[in-house]
Every structure is written in C-alpha cells, then in structure tokens.
Amino acid sequence: MSGSTVGGLGGRVTPIGVAGADTVDPHLERIARTPEFQQLVHERTRFGWILTGLMLVVYFGFIGLIAFDKSVMAIKVGGGTASLGLFLGVFVILFAFLLTGIYVARANTRFDALSDALHRKVRQ
Amino acid sequence: MRGTPLLLGLTLAAIAATAAYAAGPDLGAVQQAATNWPAIGMFLFFVLMTLGITYKAAKGTKSAADFYAAGGGISAGTNALAIAGDYMSAASFLGISGLVYTSGFDGLIYSTGFLVGWPIVLFLIAERLRNLGKFTFADVASFRLDQTSIRIISATGTLVVVAFYLIAQMVGAGKLIQLLFGLPYLYAVVIVGVLMIVYVAFGGMKATTWVQVIKACLLLGGATFMAGAVLYSYGFNPEILFKKAVDVHPKGDAIMAPGGLVSNPVEAISLGVGLMFGTAGLPHILMRFFTVSDAQAARKSVFYATGLIGYFYILTFIIGFGGIALLMSDPSYFKLGAAGTFDKLKDMIGGTNMVAVNLANAVGGPYFLGFISAVAFATILAVVAGLTLAGASAVSHDLYAQVIARGRTTETAEVRLSKIAAVFIGIVAIVLGYIFENQNVAFMVGLAFSVAASCNFPVLAMSILWRGTTTWGALTGGLVGLVAAVTMVVLSKAVWVTTLGHAAALFPYDNPALFSMPLAFATIWLVSLMDRSRRAQRERAAFEAQFVRSETGIGASGAHAH
Numbered sequence: 001m002s003g004s005t006v007g008g009l010g011g012r013v014t015p016i017g018v019a020g021a022d023t024v025d026p027h028l029e030r031i032a033r034t035p036e037f038q039q040l041v042h043e044r045t046r047f048g049w050i051l052t053g054l055m056l057v058v059y060f061g062f063i064g065l066i067a068f069d070k071s072v073m074a075i076k077v078g079g080g081t082a083s084l085g086l087f088l089g090v091f092v093i094l095f096a097f098l099l100t101g102i103y104v105a106r107a108n109t110r111f112d113a114l115s116d117a118l119h120r121k122v123r124q
Numbered sequence: 125m126r127g128t129p130l131l132l133g134l135t136l137a138a139i140a141a142t143a144a145y146a147a148g149p150d151l152g153a154v155q156q157a158a159t160n161w162p163a164i165g166m167f168l169f170f171v172l173m174t175l176g177i178t179y180k181a182a183k184g185t186k187s188a189a190d191f192y193a194a195g196g197g198i199s200a201g202t203n204a205l206a207i208a209g210d211y212m213s214a215a216s217f218l219g220i221s222g223l224v225y226t227s228g229f230d231g232l233i234y235s236t237g238f239l240v241g242w243p244i245v246l247f248l249i250a251e252r253l254r255n256l257g258k259f260t261f262a263d264v265a266s267f268r269l270d271q272t273s274i275r276i277i278s279a280t281g282t283l284v285v286v287a288f289y290l291i292a293q294m295v296g297a298g299k300l301i302q303l304l305f306g307l308p309y310l311y312a313v314v315i316v317g318v319l320m321i322v323y324v325a326f327g328g329m330k331a332t333t334w335v336q337v338i339k340a341c342l343l344l345g346g347a348t349f350m351a352g353a354v355l356y357s358y359g360f361n362p363e364i365l366f367k368k369a370v371d372v373h374p375k376g377d378a379i380m381a382p383g384g385l386v387s388n389p390v391e392a393i394s395l396g397v398g399l400m401f402g403t404a405g406l407p408h409i410l411m412r413f414f415t416v417s418d419a420q421a422a423r424k425s426v427f428y429a430t431g432l433i434g435y436f437y438i439l440t441f442i443i444g445f446g447g448i449a450l451l452m453s454d455p456s457y458f459k460l461g462a463a464g465t466f467d468k469l470k471d472m473i474g475g476t477n478m479v480a481v482n483l484a485n486a487v488g489g490p491y492f493l494g495f496i497s498a499v500a501f502a503t504i505l506a507v508v509a510g511l512t513l514a515g516a517s518a519v520s521h522d523l524y525a526q527v528i529a530r531g532r533t534t535e536t537a538e539v540r541l542s543k544i545a546a547v548f549i550g551i552v553a554i555v556l557g558y559i560f561e562n563q564n565v566a567f568m569v570g571l572a573f574s575v576a577a578s579c580n581f582p583v584l585a586m587s588i589l590w591r592g593t594t595t596w597g598a599l600t601g602g603l604v605g606l607v608a609a610v611t612m613v614v615l616s617k618a619v620w621v622t623t624l625g626h627a628a629a630l631f632p633y634d635n636p637a638l639f640s641m642p643l644a645f646a647t648i649w650l651v652s653l654m655d656r657s658r659r660a661q662r663e664r665a666a667f668e669a670q671f672v673r674s675e676t677g678i679g680a681s682g683a684h685a686h
Contacts, residue, residue, distance in 0.1 A: 028669045031678060041675050048247040055247075059240045063396040066233060066382045067389035073229070074381030081366040083380040089232035092240065093434045099243045104427040107251075112420065115676060122678060 036118040044111050051099050062092050159306035162494030163501075167305070170342075170502050171319065174335045178323050181330035188535040191328035191542060192259035192517055198333055198415040204428030207412050209336030210510045211238075211403075211429070212343055212436050214296055214503045215569055220437070221483075222476040224444020225451075226469050228369070228379025231444055235437035237396055241403025242433065246426040249404055251419035252588050252674040260514075261410040261580065262522045265587045268666035270595040270659065274583070275526045277602040279518040281579035282407040284606065285572045286515040286549075287556075290508060292568035294557030297504040303474045304481065304497035313557040316508060321550035323509045324516060325543040329415060332509045339506035342499045344432065347439040350480070350496070353487035354446030362442075369448040374468050379448070391633050398637030402573030405581030408514035419677050440480075447479035450486050457482045512549050519545035567618035570635060574613060578605035578640035586648045588674055591667040594660040597652025605644025612636030 031037055065072055065088070073085030189195050198206070216238060224231030257264040262278035294313055301312035323331045358364040366380065373379050403409065413422045451457045457473055458466035472478060484496035520542035525533050583602040586593045613619060615631035652660070673679045 028672045028679070031672050031676070032668055037672070037676065041671075044675070052244060052247045055240060055243045059236065059400065060393065060396060062236065063233070063392050064389075067392035070382045080363050081370055081377075081380065082363060083229065085229050085381055086232070086366075089229070089236055090438065092236045093437060096236075096240050096243050097430050097434045100246050100427045100430045103243075103246055104423055107423055108420070118676060119678070 031118070031122055034118065034121060036114060036121055040111060040114040040118060043114070044107070047103070047106060051103055055096065055099055058095050059092060062088055160304060160494060160497060162491050163497035164305055164494075166494055166498035167501050170338070170498055174319075174323065174331070174338065174505075177334045177338075178327035178331040181327035181334065185328045185330055188259070188521075188539050190330065191539045192411075192513075192521065193414040194329040194333055196415060196417055200416060200421040200424035201428060202333065202337060203412060203416050203421070203425035204432060205340045206333045206336040206415075207409065207425060207429040208344075208432040208436070209338075209340035209506050210409055210412065211433055212340065212503065213293065213507045213569075214300065214500050215292070216437075217343065217347070217440060217503060218300070218477045218480055218500065220440045221444040221447060221480040222478075223385075224441055225447040225472075225479040226476050227383045227385055228373070228375070228445075228448075229381055230383050230385035231441060233382070233385060233392070233395070234399070235441060237399030238403070239430065239434050239437060241400045242426060242430040244400060245404045245409075246423065246430070248585065248589070249410075250413055250422045250426050253410060253413045253584075254416065254419045254422040255677040256588070256670065256674050257414055259411070259414055259521050260517050261407060261584055262518070265584050265598065266526075267587065268663055268670045269587060269593070269598055270663075271526050271531075273595050273599045274587070275522040277599050277606075278580065278583060279522040279527075281405075281575060281583070281602060281606060282518040282522075283515055284610070285405075285407055285576050285580065286511045286518075288568040288575070289572040290511050290515075290549075290553045291556050291560055292565045292572070293504055293508050293511070294553050295560050295563070295565045297501070297508070298557055298561060300500055300504070303478065304500065309561055310558060313554055316505060317550045317554035317557070319505055320508045320512050320553070321547050323505075324512045324546040324550075328539075329411075329513060332506075332513050333415060335502075335509055336506045339499070339502045340432070343503055344436060344439075346484075346496050346499045347436060347443065349492075350446070350483060350487055351439040351442040354442055354450065354483070357446075357450065357487075365442075365445055365449055369445050372452045372468075373448050390638065391635060394633055394635040394638030397641060398570065398574045398577050398635050401577035401581050401637065401641060403576075405576030405579070405584065406572075407518065407576075407580065408510040410580075410584075411510075411514050411517065443480050443483060446487075447483045451479065451482055454486070457486070508553070512546050512553070515549045516542045516545040519549075564618070564622055567613060567616075567634070570618075571610070571613045574609040574635065574637045574640065575606060577637045578609040578644050579603075582641065582644040582648055586645065586652075588670075590649075590652075591664055591671075592652050593648060594652045594655040594657075594663050596655045596657070596660065597648040597650075600651045601644045601646075601648030604647045605640055608640035608643050609636050612640060 066085070073083060073088070075084040076082070077084055077087055184195075185191050187195070216234075220231050220234055223234065253261065253264055256267050260278070260282070262275045262282070265278050266274035294316060297316045298309040298313045301307050301315075302309050305312070307315075323335055354365065355362070358368065370377050370379065375383070412425075416422050416425060451472070452468045455464070455466060458468070458471045459473060460466050461471075469476065473482065481493065481496055481500070485493040488495075520538050524541050525531065525538045579602045582605055583598050586601070587598055612631045612633075613636055615629065616634050616636070617629040618634055620626050620629050620631075669679075
C-alpha cells in the first residue's frame with residue numbers, strides 16, 4: 001500500500017501503516033532524492049527551528065525574569081505607572097503574532113514556489 | 125478552603141436578603157441568582173440559531189469526512205475563527221480578567237503562556253499534520269507505526285485530556301449559569317450536555333465549527349466593546365487607566381509587577397512549559413487542521429488564529445484593569461459587611477470570576493450584562509462541543525475502527541458509532557459535572573494541558589520529526605508521560621492537600637510539565653534506540669515515505685475527494 005491511497009477520504013476505512021511499512025514506494029524515493037525536495041526541506045526545517053528557537057528564547061526569557069528577577073519587571077517606564085513587565089508581556093504577545101506572520105509570508109512565497117517546482121517536476 | 129465561602133454565604137445571607145442590589149442581579153457566591161430574563165432571551169436566540177445551523181449541517185453530513193472534518197472544505201479564515209472559538213474558553217475570559225483584577229500583572233503570565241504555543245504549532249506541527257492526517261492526530265502518529273498500539277495510546281491521551289477539560293467546563297458552566305441566569309445547577313449542566321450532544325451527534329464537525337465561529341465573533345465583539353468602553357472612560361489613555369487602578373487597588377503599585385502567583389522559578393518555568401506545549405497536544409485543536417483543504421490553509425489559519433487570540437488576551441487584560449478602576453470604588457458590586465465596609469478582593473458579588481460580568485453591567489447596563497452572560501454560556505457550549513467531537517472521534521475512528529474492528533468496518537458504521545459515542549460522552553459529562561459540583565476543579569484544565577504536553581505532544585512530534593521513533597518507543601514514552609503527569613498532579617498541593625485533605629504535598633510543584641514532558645521525550649528516544657525488533661527496522665525504513673508526504677503533501681488526498 002503506497003502513500004497515495006493512505007489518506008483516501010472516501011470508501012472503506014483502511015489501515016495505514018503496518019501493511020505497507022516494508023515496501024517503500026519507489027516514486028517517493030525518487031522525490032526524496034530530487035534537489036528541489038532537499039532544498040525545500042533544508043530551508044523550511046531550518047527556518048522553522050530558528051523561529052521556534054526565537055519564540056522559546058523570548059518567552060522563557062520573559063518567564064525567567066519573572067522567576068529570577070521580579071524587581072526588573074517592576075521598573076517604571078518613562079516615569080509613568082506602567083511597568084517594564086507590562087510592556088514585555090504585551091511585547092511577547094505581539095512577537096508571537098509577528099513570528100507567525102513572518103513564517104507565513106516566507107512560506108507563501110519562497111516555500112510554496114519551491115514546492116510548486118517540485119510538484120511540476122514530479123508530475124512529468 | 126470550601127468552608128470559607130459557605131460561612132461567608134451564611135453570614136451574608138441575612139444581609140443579602142434585606143439589602144437591595146438595585147444595580148444588578150444578586151450574584152451571591154452560593155445562592156442562586158434571580159432569574160435573568162434578558163440573558164436567557166439572548167441565550168435562547170443563540171441556541172435557536174445554532175440549532176438551525178446544526179439542522180442544515182446534518183443534512184449535508186453524509187460521509188465520514190463530512191462528520192469528522194467538515195468535508196475538508198472550511199476556509200482558512202473560518203477555521204481561524206473556529207480555532208479561536210475553541211481556545212478562548214470561559215475560563216480564559218472570566219478567569220484571566222478575574223486574575224488581573226486581583227493580581228494585576230500576574231494575569232499576563234497566563235495570557236502569554238496560552239498564546240506562545242501557537243507559533244510552535246505553526247512551525248513544527250500544523251502543515252505536516254494536514255499533509256499526513258485524515259481525521260485525528262492518531263492518524264498522523266500511527267502513520268508508519270503499529271496501528272493498534274499507537275492508536276490506543278493516542279486515544280487514551282485524547283480521552284484523558286477531554287475528560288479533565290470537560291469536567292472543568294461542566295462544573296464551570298453549572299456554577300456560571302446558576303449565577304448568571306438564576307437556573308439550578310443541575311438544569312444548567314443538563315442543558316449544556318444535551319445541546320453539545322445535539323450539535324455533535326447531528327451536525328458533526330460542520331455544526332461544531334459554526335457554533336465556534338459564531339461564539340468567537342460574539343465573544344470578540346463583546347470584549348472589544350467592553351475594553352473600548354473602559355478605555356473611553358479614560359480618554360483612550362492606558363496610562364490614566366493604570367494610574368487610577370493603582371490608586372484604588374489595595375495592593376497599590378504592586379499590581380504592576382509580578383506578584384505571588386508564581387512563587388518560585390521552577391514553578392514559573394513548569395507552568396510555561398505546560399501552557400506552551402500543551403496547546404500543541406490538545407486533541408480538539410489538532411483536529412481542526414483536518415477541516416481545511418491543504419497545508420497552505422492550515423498555515424494561514426494558525427496565523428489568523430494567533431492574531432485573534434492575542435488580541436483577545438490583550439482585551440481581557442484591559443477588562444481586568446477596567447474592573448479595578450471602575451468597580452472597586454463602587455459598593456453596589458460588593459457584598460457589604462455590617463458597617464457598610466467590604467473587601468475589594470474577596471467580597472465581589474459572585475466572586476472575582478464575575479469581574480467581566482459585573483463590568484459589563486457597569487459599562488453597558490443590564491442588557492449588555494445579559495448579552496455578556498449569554499456569550500459566556502455560548503462560550504462554554506462551543507468549547508464542550510469541540511471536546512466532545514474530539515473524544516467521540518477517538519472512540520470511533522481510533523479505538524473502534526482501527527483497534528477493535530482492525531479496519532474491517534464501513535464508513536457508515538464508524539460514523540454511527542461516533543454519534544453514539546458523542547451521546548455517551550455527553551451523558552458521562554452531565555453525570556461527572558453533577559458529581560463534581562462541590563469539588564475543587566480548578567486544577568483540571570491545568571492537568572489537561574499537562575497531559576497534552578506530556579503524552580500527546582511528544583508522541584506526535586517524535587513520530588513526525590524523528591526517523592528513529594519506533595512503536596515501542598512512542599508507546600512507552602506516551603504512557604510514561606501520561607502516568608507521570610497525572611501522578612505528579614495527584615501528589616501536588618491542589619489535589620493531595622486541598623482535595624484529599626492530606627497534611628503535606630508529596631510533589632512540591634503545581635505544574636508537572638517541566639518534568640513529565642522531558643521524561644516522555646527521553647523515554648521515546650531511549651526505548652526507540654534500544655528497540656532492535658524487525659518491526660522497528662521496518663518502521664525506520666518507512667520514515668522516508670512519511671517524510672516526503674509530510675513535507676510536500678504528495679500522496680495526501682484532496683480534501684474534496686468524496
């Protein structure tokens with residue numbers, strides 16, 4: 001059983017893994033070896049992990065400050081009432097949204113272009 | 125713990141009976157409130173509208189793909205609203221605004237934690253999930269691994285998460301409706317249970333999706349109005365709002381800095397880990413990615429949903445501060461003591477979870493209060509419907525079709541079983557909601573997140589991302605994570621001391637994820653490495669095909685295939 005029947009939405013419910021686990025589809029093998037596929041996977045995986053790392057650093061940086069140095073979070077910004085912690089908290093929320101935006105922008109352009117090129121090549 | 129509000133209620137009962145709460149309905153802590161007709165009217169309107177949608181959805185729901193995944197025909201924007209609707213629970217709306225009201229800044233710790241899981245879902249999970257999966261995340265986790273074992277552990281993880289989440293929601297719903305609508309607790313729990321059965325059993329994913337979309341729009345609209353009204357009162361200058369809040373709050377300037385919520389570093393980080401990675405393992409959330417046509421739509425829906433959810437948390441923060449500034453100096457929102465005095469933090473009518481509701485009355489009058497009450501009820505309904513559908517799918521699609529019938533079943537039989545499972549889950553939820561009425565269930569949402577982060581997420585992530593993962597590894601790792609998370613919570617203060625009445629907690633932290641999640645990952649890694657079986661070799665070899673499909677979608681069925 002190859003990948004092409006795996007997710008068939010219609011028809012009978014068919015088991016996915018076991019039966020086909022030791023017969024690897026030569027078609028998929030060929031795709032895996034194309035430079036387009038390797039380029040796509042390399043770039044996207046790298047990009048995804050970099051952004052994941054950034055999110056982890058920013059969020060656990062924020063949590064770390066709360067955990068280890070509460071006084072920094074209480075510093076007043078610009079002589080007003082709002083504290084640094086407040087700005088950082090809102091920053092974490094905006095940063096998370098911004099990161100997803102950056103990923104989607106990159107995926108919509110660069111990764112989709114690579115993916116389209118791969119799909120065209122495979123169909124030939 | 126539970127004795128205090130009861131005592132308070134008893135001593136205040138006499139006063140409450142004579143004092144006229146002209147400003148709003150009496151939201152006494154243990155008493156049932158006067159029947160709130162505007163709220164009930166608006167809620168009935170919501171129910172009628174969603175039942176109409178369910179009727180339409182039921183007519184269009186024929187195949188399994190329709191039932192589990194709305195035929196894969198949901199657009200990215202609609203799915204984003206539905207994700208937001210699934211995620212913005214009454215707990216986050218009422219709970220976080222209440223937390224901001226009592227502790228100020230500390231509310232932000234939860235808001236940020238609930239949000240930052242979304243980028244992780246997007247970067248590592250969403251597109252691959254859409255490319256590999258069909259209806260449940262177990263489809264993805266068991267793609268190249270043993271169907272029986274992996275579906276059992278995934279379905280168990282799903283059902284445990286759903287059970288804890290559901291109990292918390294049912295009990296919350298019962299209490300809330302008691303307070304808001306003046307209906308008896310049992311009525312409220314039965315109404316919620318019956319409606320969620322109707323949505324899920326008849327309308328499947330289509331009805332569930334639209335219930336969530338409508339609820340998300342109502343909640344975002346209502347919260348926007350409230351936050352806008354608060355900011356309007358202070359000339360759209362947050363600085364003036366904060367200043368006023370600091371002036372009237374008993375803790376003064378301390379509300380602008382981290383307080384006592386997270387008492388030590390390990391606790392803070394463990395809470396963060398649980399919130400962040402729990403999001404990436406919630407079965408009812410993961411299921412939403414199968415309702416869109418392709419990976420592009422999955423990706424866009426996370427982006428929009430992150431924006432909507434982030435916006436919502438900023439609103440709850442403003443609402444919490446608005447509660448401080450506008451309610452704290454107004455005695456009509458408090459239960460007054462003998463000398464007309466009140467504790468700003470403890471005596472709010474209905475408890476501090478009612479800050480957002482009382483603020484609705486303050487900024488919009490009794491009809492807006494009715495609207496927000498109806499929205500809060502709708503919010504619970506939408507969340508429990510999503511949970512029920514996820515639980516029913518785990519029973520029918522994973523346990524029945526693949527484990528018990530071993531794939532030898534028909535689509536019709538599977539969908540029928542799913543509907544029966546939805547009815548069963550609904551009844552169980554009503555019964556549990558009733559049993560747990562007077563129990564402390566506050567820890568249960570946290571436990572659901574911890575199990576999701578320690579069982580579902582590691583199994584899913586390792587099976588997609590690491591070539592070396594084998595069935596034995598995923599099975600034992602998932603099981604270890606599940607057992608560890610539940611055990612640590614049971615031995616923690618919230619259950620061991622508060623609920624079971626022991627003297628001291630055996631596990632020092634409230635949040636286990638920092639320990640249980642790495643334990644699950646390490647177990648999957650170690651057991652997979654040691655697995656020398658023939659099956660393990662086949663599974664490693666099969667990674668290549670799975671990898672190509674997860675990265676490109678090649679081989680993934682079109683969403684409109686039926």
